[in-house]
Amino acid sequence: MKENLMIRPIAHIQTDFKEKFGIPRQSGRASSLTGRIVFMPDYRNPDALREITGFSHLWLLFDFSKAHREDWSPTVRPPRLGGNRRVGVFASRSPFRPNPIGLSSVRLLGVEKTQNEGDVLLVSGIDLLDNTPIYDIKPYLPFSDCHPEATAGYAEDMQDFSLEVEFPEELLRRLPIEKQSAAIECLAEDPRPAYHDEPSRIYSMAYAGFDIRFTVENQKATVVEVIRL
Amino acid sequence: MKENLMIRPIAHIQTDFKEKFGIPRQSGRASSLTGRIVFMPDYRNPDALREITGFSHLWLLFDFSKAHREDWSPTVRPPRLGGNRRVGVFASRSPFRPNPIGLSSVRLLGVEKTQNEGDVLLVSGIDLLDNTPIYDIKPYLPFSDCHPEATAGYAEDMQDFSLEVEFPEELLRRLPIEKQSAAIECLAEDPRPAYHDEPSRIYSMAYAGFDIRFTVENQKATVVEVIRL
Numbered sequence A, B: 001m002k003e004n005l006m007i008r009p010i011a012h013i014q015t016d017f018k019e020k021f022g023i024p025r026q027s028g029r030a031s032s033l034t035g036r037i038v039f040m041p042d043y044r045n046p047d048a049l050r051e052i053t054g055f056s057h058l059w060l061l062f063d064f065s066k067a068h069r070e071d072w073s074p075t076v077r078p079p080r081l082g083g084n085r086r087v088g089v090f091a092s093r094s095p096f097r098p099n100p101i102g103l104s105s106v107r108l109l110g111v112e113k114t115q116n117e118g119d120v121l122l123v124s125g126i127d128l129l130d131n132t133p134i135y136d137i138k139p140y141l142p143f144s145d146c147h148p149e150a151t152a153g154y155a156e157d158m159q160d161f162s163l164e165v166e167f168p169e170e171l172l173r174r175l176p177i178e179k180q181s182a183a184i185e186c187l188a189e190d191p192r193p194a195y196h197d198e199p200s201r202i203y204s205m206a207y208a209g210f211d212i213r214f215t216v217e218n219q220k221a222t223v224v225e226v227i228r229l
Helices: A153-160 A177-188 B153-160 B177-188
Strands: A005-007 A011-014 A034-039 A057-063 A101-113 A119-124 A132-139 A164-166 A203-207 A210-217 A220-228 B005-007 B011-014 B034-039 B057-063 B101-113 B119-124 B132-139 B164-166 B203-207 B210-217 B220-228
Touching: A034 A101, A057 A119, A057 B101, A101 B057, A101 B132, A132 B101, A164 A177, A177 A203, A177 A210, A177 A220, B034 B101, B057 B119, B164 B177, B177 B203, B177 B210, B177 B220
Parallel strands: A164 A220, B164 B220
Antiparallel strands: A005 B005, A011 A034, A011 A132, A034 A119, A057 A101, A057 A132, A101 A119, A203 A210, A210 A220, B011 B034, B011 B132, B034 B119, B057 B101, B057 B132, B101 B119, B203 B210, B210 B220
């Protein structure tokens, strides 16, 4: 059918998450979490970024690459609702949707000039798996994109959600200093799957080349081990 | 290449603009301008909209259907900059981009239950041509989508742009009452192409089945005729 559209990646984002576990469930939740957007050779043209640094935030349209399915389900179960309440797929940001395209707003930190990868965009507040294909980058326009008065239905409560995080100093120091804040922010988002409430269980978050092991009890995450992978 | 993605419309939006001239250049600029989102038969399932009415705003990912090109240009000339200053395509919301997908935030007015079209979404603040294919609908999440502090570089000045509109009462009354506010809002956005500054020229905006004719002089649009098409 002529209205179908073939789209192709213009770039990929490099992030500290090679696995899904631990990635914040929305952009901006872990404001220190950074990524590098590397353009595909065909789109590696500095002119395409002219005046982009005037914008503090960007939209990324990206591929929910781990969520491609032949079929689609009209309802999904958001993890933050405990995983047992179903809402409509178009009333959710779930990756499992008819066209698996995600939307994230990120902060633009700067443009890195490189020899081998051309101009690379440095961004923060990401919620993306390493090597996620990016289909489009658009500037964030506060006068049409920002609606502080917007209501968010069942998702209202997500705004204030966070775990307390206890990350013992001697374990935290095993991470490079520039990776520490984001690790704490990601743990505060509670990476556990829906339903889980097992205080004795040790979870494992693969982040920035480290295995961060932690337990969760009474809305508090406690890091018990940090191992270089 | 396996990372290419074929996407297909889940819906189409019905609007009062059958031609491009007069459509606001961003969503939300004409807050009274409404549209009806009619789902394709395969996606016409009320379950897919469950709990959507809890959200005041939605994102639409849509097809820039009049802007498909074989090739892409790294720079574009935003009309609001006078049409002679080039910025990077990824620093712009231009429809002419490698993957011609647009992003608009709209207000959700409600869900209309119909016999022939299933559940139809009624939205306002649109900036879309009649019958635009919609690829995705996502709820607007203020806690991750709203960045009031965002800076918008060269686009900062667009926020306050508007023409004064003189729409004589006897001409305005020719429009159905529910179409009047949006007509004024669209004229205030200055539908003229970039460069144009011809006070004697009469422009013609096809809107809601009417031809609205107007002139522009000294930042003021004056409607001179309204004709039913």
